[in-house]
Amino acid sequence: xxxxxxxxxxxxxxxxxxxxxxxxxxxxxxxxxxxxxxxxxxxxxxxxxxxxxxxxxxxxxxxxxxxxxxxxxxxxxxxxxxxxxxxxxxxxxxxxxxxxxxxxxxxxxxxxxxxxxxxxxxxxxxxxxxxxxxxxxxxxxxxxxxxxxxxxxxxxxxxxxxxxxxxxxxxxxxxxxxxxxxxxxxxxxxxxxxxxxxxxxxxxxxxxxxxxxxxxxxxx
Amino acid sequence: xxxxxxxxxxxxxxxxxxxxxxxxxxxxxxxxxxxxxxxxxxxxxxxxxxxxxxxxxxxxxxxxxxxxxxxxxxxxxxxxxxxxxxxxxxxxxxxxxxxxxxxxxxxxxxxxxxxxxxxxxxxxxxxxxxxxxxxxxxxxxxxxxxxxxxxxxxxxxxxxxxxxxxxxxxxxxxxxxxxxxxxxxxxxxxxxxxxxxxxxxxxxxxxxxxxxxxxxxxxxxxxxxxxxxxxxxxxxxxxxxxxxxxxxxxxxxxxxxxxxxxxxxxxxxxxxxxxxxxxxxxxxxxxxxxxxxxxxxxxxxxxxxxxxxxxxxxxxxxxxxxxxxxxxxxxxxxxxxxxxxxxxxxxxxxxxxxxxxxxxxxxxxxxxxxxxxxxxxxxxxxxxxxxxxxxxxxxxxxxxxxxxxxxxxxxxxxxxxxxxxxxxxxxxxxxxxxxxxxxxxxxxxxxxxxxxxxxxxxxxxxxxxxxxxxxxxxxxxxxxxxxxxxxxxxxxxxxxxxxxxxxxxxxxxxxxxxxxxxxxxxxxxxxxxxxxxxxxxxxxxxxxxxxxxxxxxxxxxxxxxxxxxxxxxxxxxxxxxxxxxxxxxxxxxxxxxxxxxxxxxxxxxxxxxxxxxxxxxxxxxxxxxxxxxxxxxxxxxxxxxxxxxxxxxxxxxxxxxxxxxxxxxxxxxxxxxxxxxxxxxxxxxxxxxxxxxxxxxxxxxxxxxxxxxxxxxxxxxxxxxxxxxxxxxxxxxxxxxxxxxxxxxxxxxxxx
Numbered sequence: 001x002x003x004x005x006x007x008x009x010x011x012x013x014x015x016x017x018x019x020x021x022x023x024x025x026x027x028x029x030x031x032x033x034x035x036x037x038x039x040x041x042x043x044x045x046x047x048x049x050x051x052x053x054x055x056x057x058x059x060x061x062x063x064x065x066x067x068x069x070x071x072x073x074x075x076x077x078x079x080x081x082x083x084x085x086x087x088x089x090x091x092x093x094x095x096x097x098x099x100x101x102x103x104x105x106x107x108x109x110x111x112x113x114x115x116x117x118x119x120x121x122x123x124x125x126x127x128x129x130x131x132x133x134x135x136x137x138x139x140x141x142x143x144x145x146x147x148x149x150x151x152x153x154x155x156x157x158x159x160x161x162x163x164x165x166x167x168x169x170x171x172x173x174x175x176x177x178x179x180x181x182x183x184x185x186x187x188x189x190x191x192x193x194x195x196x197x198x199x200x201x202x203x204x205x206x207x208x209x210x211x212x213x214x215x216x217x218x219x220x
Numbered sequence: 221x222x223x224x225x226x227x228x229x230x231x232x233x234x235x236x237x238x239x240x241x242x243x244x245x246x247x248x249x250x251x252x253x254x255x256x257x258x259x260x261x262x263x264x265x266x267x268x269x270x271x272x273x274x275x276x277x278x279x280x281x282x283x284x285x286x287x288x289x290x291x292x293x294x295x296x297x298x299x300x301x302x303x304x305x306x307x308x309x310x311x312x313x314x315x316x317x318x319x320x321x322x323x324x325x326x327x328x329x330x331x332x333x334x335x336x337x338x339x340x341x342x343x344x345x346x347x348x349x350x351x352x353x354x355x356x357x358x359x360x361x362x363x364x365x366x367x368x369x370x371x372x373x374x375x376x377x378x379x380x381x382x383x384x385x386x387x388x389x390x391x392x393x394x395x396x397x398x399x400x401x402x403x404x405x406x407x408x409x410x411x412x413x414x415x416x417x418x419x420x421x422x423x424x425x426x427x428x429x430x431x432x433x434x435x436x437x438x439x440x441x442x443x444x445x446x447x448x449x450x451x452x453x454x455x456x457x458x459x460x461x462x463x464x465x466x467x468x469x470x471x472x473x474x475x476x477x478x479x480x481x482x483x484x485x486x487x488x489x490x491x492x493x494x495x496x497x498x499x500x501x502x503x504x505x506x507x508x509x510x511x512x513x514x515x516x517x518x519x520x521x522x523x524x525x526x527x528x529x530x531x532x533x534x535x536x537x538x539x540x541x542x543x544x545x546x547x548x549x550x551x552x553x554x555x556x557x558x559x560x561x562x563x564x565x566x567x568x569x570x571x572x573x574x575x576x577x578x579x580x581x582x583x584x585x586x587x588x589x590x591x592x593x594x595x596x597x598x599x600x601x602x603x604x605x606x607x608x609x610x611x612x613x614x615x616x617x618x619x620x621x622x623x624x625x626x627x628x629x630x631x632x633x634x635x636x637x638x639x640x641x642x643x644x645x646x647x648x649x650x651x652x653x654x655x656x657x658x659x660x661x662x663x664x665x666x667x668x669x670x671x672x673x674x675x676x677x678x679x680x681x682x683x684x685x686x687x688x689x690x691x692x693x694x695x696x697x698x699x700x701x702x703x704x705x706x707x708x709x710x711x712x713x714x715x716x717x718x719x720x721x722x723x724x725x726x727x728x729x730x731x732x733x734x735x736x737x738x739x740x741x742x743x744x745x746x747x748x749x750x751x752x753x754x755x756x757x758x759x760x761x762x763x764x765x766x767x768x769x770x771x772x773x774x775x776x777x778x779x780x781x782x783x784x785x786x787x788x789x790x791x792x793x794x795x796x797x798x799x800x801x802x803x804x805x806x807x808x809x810x811x812x813x814x815x816x817x818x819x820x821x822x823x824x825x826x827x828x829x830x831x832x833x834x835x836x837x838x839x840x841x842x843x844x845x846x847x848x849x850x851x852x853x854x855x856x857x858x859x860x861x862x863x864x865x866x867x868x869x870x871x872x873x874x875x876x877x878x879x880x881x882x883x884x885x886x887x888x889x890x891x892x893x894x895x896x897x898x899x900x901x902x903x904x905x906x907x908x909x910x911x912x913x914x915x916x917x918x919x920x921x922x923x924x925x926x927x928x929x930x931x932x933x934x935x936x937x938x939x940x941x942x943x944x945x946x947x948x949x950x951x952x953x954x955x956x957x958x959x960x961x962x963x964x965x966x967x968x969x970x971x972x
Contacts, residue, residue, distance in 0.1 A: 028268045043259060047272045050261035054270045057263065095296045095324075135349055139454050173851060 028055055029064065029203040036207050045076035056103070064203055066107035067116065071207075073100035074123040081130060093131035100124045115155035116205045122147035122164055144168075159193035160208045162186045163215075170215065180219075187215050242309035247280035248316045249273075250293060257295060257319060265290040265302075283307065293317045297324065323633040323678045329711040332719050332753060348428075353420040355847050357894040358860035360919065360951070362416045363423070364405075367445070368862070369843040371764070371798035371815040372430030375864040375890055376836050378928040378942050380405040380413040383836045384430050385768060386794030386821030387442025387745075390730050394445045395437060396423075397528065397566035398580040399622040400644060406510065406536055407558040407588060411928070411942050412502075417512075417534060417560070424450045431747045431766050432721030435674040435688030435705045436626060436638065441727045441745040441770070449528055449566070452481045452518055455959050459485075463915070463953025464494050466510075482517040491538075500945045505599075506539035506555070525569035532562040541595050545933045545940050546607055553601070555591040560584070576628040578640075583621055590614040603655050607934060609781070611655035621645040631675075639673035648731065664734055667695035674705070682711040694728055694742070701726045701742050715756050721749040729774040733785035733826075741788050744771040758805035760813075768794040773825040778874055783827065792823025792831060812846040827872050827879045835929055838864035838890070856898040864890040869930040871939065882936055887927045894919045910958045917951040920944075 032051045039045050049072030056065035077096025081089055101124055108117050122144050129140035151161050166186030172178025191212050199206040246264070250257045256277025263270035264283055271281040286309045293301040298319040305313060348356075348366050359365030364382055367373055374383035381389025394404045396418075408414030425448035433444040453472045461468045470485030489510040512534045520526050539555035546552075564582040571577055593611040596602050603611050626640040646666040653659050674688030688705040707721035726742040751764045773790025776783045802813035819839055824831035833839075842863045849856045867890075871883040896917035902910065920926065929942045 024268070046259045046261075050263075050270065050272045051268075053261060054263045055268050058266050058268055099296070142454060176851075 025055070025059060025062065026201075026203055029068075032068070033203060033207075037210055039075070042076045042079035045072050045079060048072050049076060056106075061110060063107040063111035066103045066110065067120065067205065070100040070104035070107060070120050070124070071205075073097075073103065074120065074127050077127050078123075078130070090131035093127050097124050097128040097131075100127070113150075113154070115151045115158040115161070118147050118151035118154065119158065119160045119164065119205075122151065126164075126168075157193055157197065159190040159197055159212075160205070162190035162193065163208050163211050166190065166215065167211075183215070184219055187212050191216070242286070243282045243284050244286075244307045244309060245280060245282050245312045246291065246305070246315060247278070247312060248314050250277045250279065250317045250319060252298070252321065253318050257298070260293050260295040260298075260317075260319065262317075263292045263294075265292055284309070291315060293319060295319060298322055321681055323635075323681050329678075329682060329684050329709040329717050329719075332709060332717070332751060348426055350420040350423065355856060355858050355896070355898065356845055356860055357858040357896040357917065358843075358845075358862055358892060358919065360415070360917070361420065363418070363420050363426070363447070364416055364445075366420075367428050369813070369815060369845050369860060370428065370430075371762075371800050371817040371841075372443070373817075373841075374836055374838060375841055375862050375892070376928070377413060377890075377926065377944055378411045380408050380415070382443060382445065384443035385766060385796065386792070386819055386823070386834070386837050387768075388834075388836065391440055391442035391727065391745075392445060393437070393440035393443075394447065396447045396530075396564055396582070397449050398436070398578060398624045398626065399564060399566075399582040399642075400439070400620075401562070401582070402584050402618070402620045402646075403560055403562075403586045406534070407556050409538070409540070409554050409556065411931070412945055417532065417562075418447075422449055422530070423447045430764075431768065432705070432707060432723045432749045433725075434686070435672045435690040435703070435723075436640075438642070438670055438672070438690050438692055438703065438725070439644075439668065439727050441725050441743060442768075449530060449564075451526060451528070452478065452520070453483070457957055457959045459955065459957040461487075461953060461955040464497075464951060465489050465491060465953070480517070480519040482515075484513070484515040486514075487512045494949075494951075498946045498949060501943065502540040502542045502945060503551075504538065504540045506537060508536070508538035511535045521567070521569060525567070527565065527567045529565045530563070532560070534558075534560045536560075539591070541599075544594060545931060545938055546610070546935070547594070547604055549597060550602065550604065551595045551597075552610065553591070553593045553595050557589040559587040574630045576630075578624075578626040578628075580624045581622070584619070586616075586618045586620075588614065588616040590616075608655045613653040614650060615653075616648065616650040618646070618648040620647075631677075633678055635676055635678050637673065637675040640671075642668075642670040642672070644668040644670075646731075662735065664696070664731055666728070666731075668728070669693045684709050692726060692742075696734075697728065697740055697742065699741055701744075716752070716754040719749075719751045719753070721747065721751075723747050729785050729788075733774060733776050733783065736785040737779055738786050740774065740785055741772055743773050743788065743790075745769065746771075758803065760800065760802040762800040763797070765797040766795065770794075770823060770825075773823065775824075776826045790823065790825035790828075792821065792825065794819060794821035794823075794837075796820055807848075809850070810846065810848045812844065814845075815843050817841040827874070828870075829872070829879045829881055832870075833868050835867055835869050838867045840865040854900050856900070858896045858898070860892075860894045862890070862892045862894075866890075867929060871930075871932040871936060873936060883932070883939065885930070887929055887941075888925075890926055890928075891924050892919070892926065893921045893924070895921050910956055913955045915951065915953045915955070919949040919951070920947055923948045 032048055035048050039048055049069055052065045052068040052072060056069055059065060073096045077093055080092050100120070104117060104120050104124065125140050125144045125147060129136045148161055148164065151158060166183045169179055169183035169186060190208065194209055250260045250273045258273055258275050258277065260273040261270065262273065262279050264285060267283065267285055267289070269281055269283040269285065271279040273279045286307050288304060288306055291303050291305050299322045301317055301319055303315065305315065353359055353363055353366040354361050356366040356369055358369065367382060368375060372384050376383045379389065382392040383389050384392055394401045405416055406414040427446040429444045429446070431443070437444045437446065453474050456473045459470045466487060466489035468485065468487030470483065472481060472483030474481045489512070490507065492507040495504060495507055514530065514532045516530045518526060518528045536558040537556065541551040541553045544550045544552045562582070562584045564580070567579045569577050591613050594602050594604060594607065622644050624640065624642045626638055628636055628638045630636050646664065648664045651659055651661045670690060670692045672688065672690040674686060676684065676686050678684045686707045690703045690705070691700065693700045703724040703726055705723035707719060709717055709719040711717045725745045725747065729736070729740050729743060746769045748767045749764060751762065754761045770792040772788040773792060774785045775787050775790045777786040796817060796819040798815070798817045800813065800815045804811045819837055819841070821833060821837050822831045823834055844861045846859045847856065866886040866888055868884060868886050870881050872879050873882040894917070896915065899914040900912070902912055925947065926944055927941045930939045931942055932939045
């Protein structure tokens with residue numbers, strides 16, 4: 001009996017430590033992903049990004065932490081601009097866009113180009129554009145469109161594609177091709193896609209419902 | 221045994237919980253020595269554990285790890301920090317961290333004394349983008365036209381070029397992709413300025429240095445205009461334009477892999493229509509006609525390397541007469557046929573992590589056929605006695621070869637050293653035929669070899685220095701020179717900085733006064749510039765004071781009826797201050813800038829009897845440029861006002877032994893109001909297949925009289941105002957471009 005218990009406990013301890021890696025990884029990832037929904041400020045995103053960075057640095061072979069590092073850098077970069085979207089923001093946007101790009105390339109090298117990586121790629125292009133809209137928009141806009149096209153090519157049912165399209169439509173002045181009505185259609189399309197969208201695992205990209213909720217609330 | 225099983229489980233549980241609770245707390249404060257740093261990421265390397273510093277720079281986290289670990293702290297703009305720590309599995313470990321600032325291009329001070337720089341990567345300072353240039357109402361779509369609205373440049377309208385801070389147009393040199401461009405302007409006529417040959421849309425970067433420029437450039441006493449050509453186009457496109465001055469069309473193809481592009485353009489300019497409507501002072505027997513073609517290719521040699529080629533051909537001709545000042549009832553005739561071709565190939569490449577290379581080669585051929593003479597009222601050519609010198613032909617043929625190599629090595633941080641060499645070869649031939657058919661031919665050959673080195677040293681983000689030197693050897697003068705250059709920049713606050721620049725600049729005597737019967741040396745200028753600049757997102761303020769000393773300027777004399785350089789006894793100085801203010805913020809959708817220059821200069825050069833204010837220098841110069849885009853109308857309104865106080869004019873005569881001022885005076889002040897409207901009906905439609913711009917531009921909209929100076933008859937008895945060929949000028953045009961966008965096609969292919 002004693003032996004059995006010892007063996008059992010040995011197995012228990014061994015299996016515990018064996019399972020620890022992915023479990024600890026999934027748990028740590030999950031905890032940080034949960035923080036995405038409540039992130040409201042640039043500082044929140046800086047904290048989240050740092051947490052993902054730590055996981056990425058410790059694991060090195062997982063692409064997801066790098067994906068979230070890229071996303072986090074774009075988000076904190078964009079949020080740090082506040083209302084000053086059309087000024088000379090290069091000192092804020094470029095280091096963040098560079099960091100995001102580096103992480104995204106790492107994520108792609110560990111996995112492959114997916115609809116999700118193209119979504120983040122588009123966000124990086126847009127962030128960089130905000131560094132100096134006047135002189136960068138001309139080249140950034142077609143680049144951003146191309147990135148979303150690639151995202152659609154790989155998975156046309158990725159709701160995040162349409163959130164970004166909707167956002168662009170929403171914020172672009174009407175004279176420049178923006179339209180709040182067309183934006184609404186896109187947000188609703190994204191919302192509908194979320195009903196059927198299933199992330200591969202609990203820690204794969206699944207963000208965006210909050211953004212849709214926010215934008216649709218603006219129409220009420 | 222039952223209890224013992226339980227106790228075993230209990231022990232096991234304790235072990236596990238003990239294992240779980242065996243934590244070390246790591247805490248501390250992060251500063252840059254003075255201030256707390258917020259948002260710094262602290263990580264226990266190779267674990268998930270860590271924290272981010274809060275608003276007071278404090279951080280704290282727990283870890284269950286034991287043993288030796290590396291604690292890192294990283295933050296953008298600071299050098300990463302690492303420290304090995306030992307974790308005992310208990311207690312509190314206090315680690316305060318001081319991060320050192322990292323010197324980066326974005327946060328570092330910009331060495332800016334004397335220059336207006338425009339580039340995307342560096343902070344957009346006083347930028348004139350191609351769009352800025354074509355929407356500057358008084359610029360006439362010309363690069364130098366727009367630069368004349370910046371402080372430092374004179375409002376000289378009777379001849380082409382940039383007259384900077386008391387210097388002549390010949391003292392400003394223009395460089396494309398590093399190499400010198402000769403004949404940047406279309407050939408003009410006496411008192412009529414020629415336009416720049418190159419479209420503003422060929423250039424992505426412009427550096428206009430009004431003093432104290434880099435050691436990479438030379439042979440310019442006053443100023444350097446450094447233009448960097450565009451890289452690969454964004455997409456394949458075709459363009460077409462139609463205006464009162466002519467037609468143009470072009471095509472650019474970008475390969476599918478976006479690594480190679482080629483294109484070409486042709487334009488035909490004929491001023492017949494414009495001159496029929498807007499009366500000119502001159503009577504044209506042949507209105508100006510320009511055929512202009514260009515071709516380019518660009519390809520990526522590696523991720524960062526690129527080879528760019530640009531080739532240009534132009535044929536330009538005109539012939540006119542105007543009332544002669546020398547003899548009443550007669551007319552002066554001036555005719556020009558010009559052929560110009562220019563080829564530039566530039567190769568840039570990164571050689572490993574630390575080295576960069578820039579190679580530039582350019583070749584230009586310029587052929588002029590100038591006919592000057594006199595005609596009577598019946599349009600017959602005549603030669604009047606005493607005025608025979610007015611009848612002549614010049615056939616000139618000039619070849620220019622330039623080569624330049626610049627190597628750059630990155631030093632610590634963003635500091636760098638650049639060095640290299642430049643070679644300029646000039647071969648100019650001319651045949652001068654006088655009224656009786658007698659011919660004088662001249663040939664000038666010049667080799668200028670230069671070596672240069674320059675280092676950007678960033679001591680901190682706040683303090684940077686640029687130290688350089690240039691060595692030149694001229695085969696024609698058989699002389700060498702060494703020119704030191706130095707500048708310093710200090711960041712006063714996040715947006716403000718102060719800089720200083722000093723340099724010695726040498727230039728060969730202007731070739732139009734050569735060959736000289738005497739031995740000449742380099743002309744020399746010494747610049748001192750101090751600048752204050754404040755740059756915020758949408759506003760720029762710049763103030764600059766300068767002092768410039770000229771030595772060894774060329775003096776001319778009359779040798780066998782021709783004005784030639786005789787010695788280097790000329791001298792002079794220039795001092796002044798300038799202000800520039802650009803604001804895109806205060807008034808919504810309005811971008812405006814104001815510049816003012818004060819110049820106090822005197823010089824004794826060429827045929828001046830003594831040192832005095834030269835005829836191209838106005839004491840006060842100012843410009844106000846305004847641009848407003850009305851989204852609802854898709855219309856851009858542009859206005860510009862240029863002002864210059866009166867300039868001196870002189871009648872310099874030769875009494876057989878020396879020059880003297882027979883007469884002098886000052887012109888009236890110069891005012892020019894220009895307006896332009898651009899209508900862009902397709903703006904803001906990202907899915908539009910074509911883009912159209914309609915342009916209406918009115919130069920000197922109030923039809924004010926502008927006097928550039930006075931000219932004197934040969935006998936000195938009569939003087940006449942030098943005025944523009946017409947007061948007001950109206951330009952109407954439409955430009956279409958058709959983007960052939962591959963991503964667009966890709967979308968359509970999938971949808972249909």
